[in-house]
Amino acid sequence: MYYFLNSYRLACKGALYVRLKVGNNKHINIFSTHLQASYENYPPPDSKSVKVRMNQALILHKFIYKNMKNHISEPCFVMGDFNVDGVRQPEEIENKGWYTDKAKLNDHDLDVYAHSNEYIALVNLLRGNLDGVPEEYMPKDVPETPLLGTNDITTRFNIHNLIYNHQDPKVHPITTSNFRGVKGPFEEKSLDYIFEFTPIGTENREDNCNTPVNDNIYPNNETIDNSQTTTPTPNNNNNNEFINKNDNYNICSAKVEPYEVDNPNFKYISDHFSVTTTVQM
Secondary structure (H helix, E strand, O other): OOOOOOHHOOOOOEEEHHHHHHHHOOOEEEEEEOOOOOOOOOOOOHHHHHHHHHHHHHHHHHHHHHHHHOOOOOOOEEEOOOOOOOOOHHHHHHOOOOOOOOOOOHHHHHOOOOOOOHHHHHHHHOOOHHHOOOOHHHHHHHHHHOOHHHOOOOOOOOEHHEEEEEOOOOOOOOOOOOOOOOOOOOOOOOOOEEEEEEOEEEOOOOOOOOOOOOOHHHHHHHHOOOOOOOOOOOOOOOOOOOEEEEEOOEEEEEEEEOOOOOOOOOOOOOOOOEEEEEOOO
């Protein structure tokens, strides 16, 4: 995909793609990736790791487009460890983040008061919307990728963050873990996502499904009121049963799964929680 830094130079990473046949005549498209990591709490936009990540996101957009342009009506999900913290940095909160007058941010999922600047950059790069990328995060050059076809970058996708959209209230849940179970601070970030991609021109659906939340996966140990949340059941004839209603599929749940283990040496199976979704076709 693109060069890596630090210990990531020892790994061959990129994106995996599979088109699965489900039933007789249905298919689902899944992309999985792992982008460059940073080794600082709040990496500035001009850090080498951020620059690498932004170029990788742009190449990932081209890879997704190359594989999806002939399957435009099929479900498409892009997931993995993007190493972009969706939770806003303290400095961004103090300075009101990236102002809305700098780009056309009509998508409710890109509220500058709810997401970090780098997250806004990531999602817009994945969409192909270069006008929506904060200037300090814009890749300086569009990477040449002959095997992926066109170098023309344009807005091609709507994107829904399924994990974020399932929260009530909407916040980025923490997906990193104190996996050894020891007391003390650990890196609390929201780095792992499941994005639903739909082509531009299709309905940009609002979300109407809630699931119970886990207070322990939110930043600053915020307490979330669960009194108004409900768990939808498949046969309750409730119009709010699914996040999206589509002729081909329904998204009925999305959540962070900690995967605790009973082991004296570590509490969780990984230093990241998993993210999961259930799709009905």
